[in-house]
Amino acid sequence: MTRHRTDRDRRTHPLIWCVAIICTLIAIIVIISGVVIFVGYLFFRPRMPTLSITYAHLYPFKYDQAGILYTHLTIVFRAENNNVRAEASFSEFEFELSFHGVKIARLLNHPFDMDKNSTRPVTYSVESDYIPLDPNQMVMVQQSLAQNRAEFRLTGHSRTWWRVGPIRSPKFWINLDCVLQFRIDDGSTTDSSHCIYKVK
Structure with missing residues (x-):
């Protein structure tokens, strides 16, 4: 049916x-x-805020025959917002400083906002613990002392975005991969220091 x-x-x-x-x-x-x-x-044609390292200095770079390393550095980042009409923000600021694979410090910062057309320094005084080294790392330190050169690596990222009133851009990652090479005798950086800068 x-x-x-x-x-x-x-x-x-x-x-x-x-x-x-x-x-x-x-x-x-x-x-x-x-x-x-x-x-x-x-x-508005806003520009992406930028992040760079403007200053770094090595203070004591101490190493004893027992294979214990101690060091102290100052590192200054520069956050920059070149927009005359847009404000900017940075968050998830996280970097790691190492010496030939030996972790020295983790650099963190709270989220912060930036006014239009402004810059902001982010300064770190990095003092390591007394770090025991393995035989290979001890060789690297001895070579550094002989050459009067100490090379550190700084890697990490931060998120950033701009906003104009209620209009806000998507968040972008700023990634930095830096080689910081210092003269041990006076703590200044050499011309071999450089950073690879990527935004995604």
Whole structure:
């Protein structure tokens, strides 16, 4: 026997309508937000905030015959917002300082905001513990002392974004991979010091 479907059978459940309406509203909000950000970018032409190292100095670089290393450094980062119309923010600031694979310190900082067209120094005084070295690391230190050169590596990242009123850019990662080479006798950096800067 053939069964005829009634209007009641074909009626869509109210829950499905609610889900469809919510999804439509979310899609509209996403589209409008994208258009607002794009128009704001075209109008204000904001630049991405930057992060760099402007100063580094090596203080005592001590090593004894028992293979114990102690050192003390100053490192100064420079956060910069070159936008005359946009404010900026930095967060998730995290870097690691090492010496030939030996971890010296982890550098962290609280999130901070920046005014339009401003710079901010972020200064660290890094004092290591007394670090016991293995035989290979002891050889590296002895070579450094003989050459009057101590080479450290600084790697890490921070997140940043700009904002103009209610318009805010997506968050970007700034990654730094730096080689910091010092003259042991006076603690100054050499011309071999450099950083690889990447934004993603």
